[in-house]
Amino acid sequence: MSEAIVEDNEQLQPDEEGFTRRGFVKVAIGGMGVVYAGAIGYPIYRYLETPVEKEASEAAVKAVDLKDADKLPAGSTLMFMFGSKPAMLIHFATGEWVSLSAVCQHLGCILHYQPPAPRIVCACHGGQYDPHTGENVAGPPPRPLRKYIVKVLPGHVTVSKA
Amino acid sequence: MDKIRAYLDERLGLEGLLEFMSHKKVPIHRHSFWYYWGGITLICFIVQILTGILLLVYYRPGQGAYESVRSITYDINFGWLIRSAHNWSASLFLFSAFTHMFSVYFMKAYRAPRELGWWSGMILLALGMLFGFSGYLLPMDDLAASATKVGMAMLDILPKVGPWAADLMRGGVTVGDPTVQRFFALHVVVLPMIFMPLLGFHLWLVQKHGNAVPPSEYDTPVEERKSVPFFPNFMIKDLAMWLIALNVIAMLASLFPFQLGEQADPLKPAPPGIHPEWYFMSAFQVLKIVGKIIPGTPGEVVGMGGFTLGLILWVLIPLYDGKTESGVKARNAHYFGLLALGVLIITTIWGYAAL
Ligand code: HEM
Numbered sequence: 026m027s028e029a030i031v032e033d034n035e036q037l038q039p040d041e042e043g044f045t046r047r048g049f050v051k052v053a054i055g056g057m058g059v060v061y062a063g064a065i066g067y068p069i070y071r072y073l074e075t076p077v078e079k080e081a082s083e084a085a086v087k088a089v090d091l092k093d094a095d096k097l098p099a100g101s102t103l104m105f106m107f108g109s110k111p112a113m114l115i116h117f118a119t120g121e122w123v124s125l126s127a128v129c130q131h132l133g134c135i136l137h138y139q140p141p142a143p144r145i146v147c148a149c150h151g152g153q154y155d156p157h158t159g160e161n162v163a164g165p166p167p168r169p170l171r172k173y174i175v176k177v178l179p180g181h182v183t184v185s186k187a
Numbered sequence: 188m189d190k191i192r193a194y195l196d197e198r199l200g201l202e203g204l205l206e207f208m209s210h211k212k213v214p215i216h217r218h219s220f221w222y223y224w225g226g227i228t229l230i231c232f233i234v235q236i237l238t239g240i241l242l243l244v245y246y247r248p249g250q251g252a253y254e255s256v257r258s259i260t261y262d263i264n265f266g267w268l269i270r271s272a273h274n275w276s277a278s279l280f281l282f283s284a285f286t287h288m289f290s291v292y293f294m295k296a297y298r299a300p301r302e303l304g305w306w307s308g309m310i311l312l313a314l315g316m317l318f319g320f321s322g323y324l325l326p327m328d329d330l331a332a333s334a335t336k337v338g339m340a341m342l343d344i345l346p347k348v349g350p351w352a353a354d355l356m357r358g359g360v361t362v363g364d365p366t367v368q369r370f371f372a373l374h375v376v377v378l379p380m381i382f383m384p385l386l387g388f389h390l391w392l393v394q395k396h397g398n399a400v401p402p403s404e405y406d407t408p409v410e411e412r413k414s415v416p417f418f419p420n421f422m423i424k425d426l427a428m429w430l431i432a433l434n435v436i437a438m439l440a441s442l443f444p445f446q447l448g449e450q451a452d453p454l455k456p457a458p459p460g461i462h463p464e465w466y467f468m469s470a471f472q473v474l475k476i477v478g479k480i481i482p483g484t485p486g487e488v489v490g491m492g493g494f495t496l497g498l499i500l501w502v503l504i505p506l507y508d509g510k511t512e513s514g515v516k517a518r519n520a521h522y523f524g525l526l527a528l529g530v531l532i533i534t535t536i537w538g539y540a541a542l
């Protein structure tokens with residue numbers, strides 16, 4: 026049926042306010058397109074975004090409890106997850122306890138530290154941090170490592186954000 | 188816009204393509220409605236690809252299959268909706284493919300020069316059913332595993348090659364983790380890889396030969412038959428049909444979410460009322476009926492033999508009724524079509540009633 030395509034020339038003349046039937050149809054079809062794109066796009070976006078959302082809620086963690094970490098021998102390091110991010114708990118030979126984020130502030134490599142080395146050295150581009158304070162002392166890292174508060178208790182250690 | 192168009196046209200010859208598409212004419216008569224069903228099947232397949240890819244983002248084949256589908260259904264935002272859409276669109280895909288096939292049959296559109304369209308369409312439908320059969324197992328809930336066991340056991344009945352082929356398909360003597368893993372490869376890689384080029388061939392043939400007119404139009408002189416160009420006139424209506432199909436899928440998927448049963452357990456008895464998907468119901472019921480009349484393995488062999496024979500006749504119809512005139516052969520073919528449609532519908536309903 027080709028009638029639908031046949032144009033009614035009278036209707037195509039703009040009225041006083043400049044509207045045409047074709048203009049109206051264009052806007053109506055465009056509007057419907059937007060509604061459909063939204064109705065289909067929104068669930069798909071939320072579907073794909075689920076793990077990001079879950080991780081964000083894990084990252085909101087304020088403190089972690091490490092069972093039996095009080096028995097960590099002096100002069101060694103324990104890697105653990107603070108929410109969704111790797112972190113380390115360092116027990117220095119002097120008896121001092123420090124907990125730092127284990128994510129390099131340069132491009133995100135995971136750091137490794139073995140006391141009593143004087144520096145935490147990033148294997149990726151040679152960035153260096155002070156193992157006691159987390160301060161960035163050499164190389165490319167632009168910021169210090171995040172430092173957590175450590176509480177050593179009998180049977181466990183709690184690590185929390187300031 | 189115009190510049191981009193000119194740029195692409197110069198390099199790709201788009202005008203030629205549009206010309207090719209507007210060259211094809213779609214006949215207009217009182218049976219024109221049936222010309223839409225191929226297009227509806229196509230949009231369903233496109234929905235299957237899109238929702239299937241989305242399911243792939245979280246689905247895990249093998250041992251973790253059930254847990255991953257459980258998580259898609261209950262943990263992932265809108266996962267239930269994507270899954271439900273994939274299932275409803277699978278059903279609509281097969282429903283419209285069957286409708287399309289019968290409309291082609293009764294319009295006698297399988298006659299020369301369109302035989303290859305008929306045969307490629309039959310293969311596409313068979314692949315579509317394999318898509319459904321392999322996909323059905325993927326969640327590995329108890330209904331899926333039991334139904335697949337029954338389906339595979341039918342293959343076991345065939346003398347000699349049956350058990351050998353069945354074991355190869357299952358990856359063992361029972362339906363288990365290895366089965367899901369290979370059904371997954373079939374469903375997501377092998378079948379799409381065969382289906383898509385064949386679909387392209389099928390569509391190209393339709394474009395080349397145009398739609399056939401039904402026998403009811405044969406009496407109208409050629410000059411008096413009405414038609415519209417495929418592009419843009421018919422395509423606009425095709426797109427409107429697609430929109431309706433999308434709305435139907437969206438409505439069914441959100442109002443009737445597809446369920447997930449309990450995890451398949453090799454030691455648990457088959458759930459009561461176990462039955463295949465509706466598109467296998469007819470075959471399932473025919474076997475049941477024949478099995479009652481002729482008990483034991485002979486009955487099953489007769490049932491499957493009869494089914495296979497009917498199918499072969501169906502596929503080879505262009506060779507029997509290939510002439511354009513009407514005649515005894517044409518009338519016989521018409522009655523055979525009515526018989527096949529009747530048996531299909533009655534045994535399907537019977538199958539559900541007998542559950
Ligand atoms: C390239 C296209 C396709 C891809 C990538 C794909 C992918 C998948 C995946 C990953 C699943 C498991 C998820 C789940 O069960 O919820 C699945 C299930 C399924 N697929 Fe597909 N699929 C495709 C095409 C099709 C087609 C054409 C059909 C139908 C004829 C189909 C029918 C099914 C069925 C019935 C299930 C079972 C779903 C369930 O029980 O939850 N798929 N598909």
Ligand code: FES
Pocket residue numbers: 129130131132133134147148149150151152164165166
């Ligand atoms: S990522 Fe650590 S120095 Fe570049």
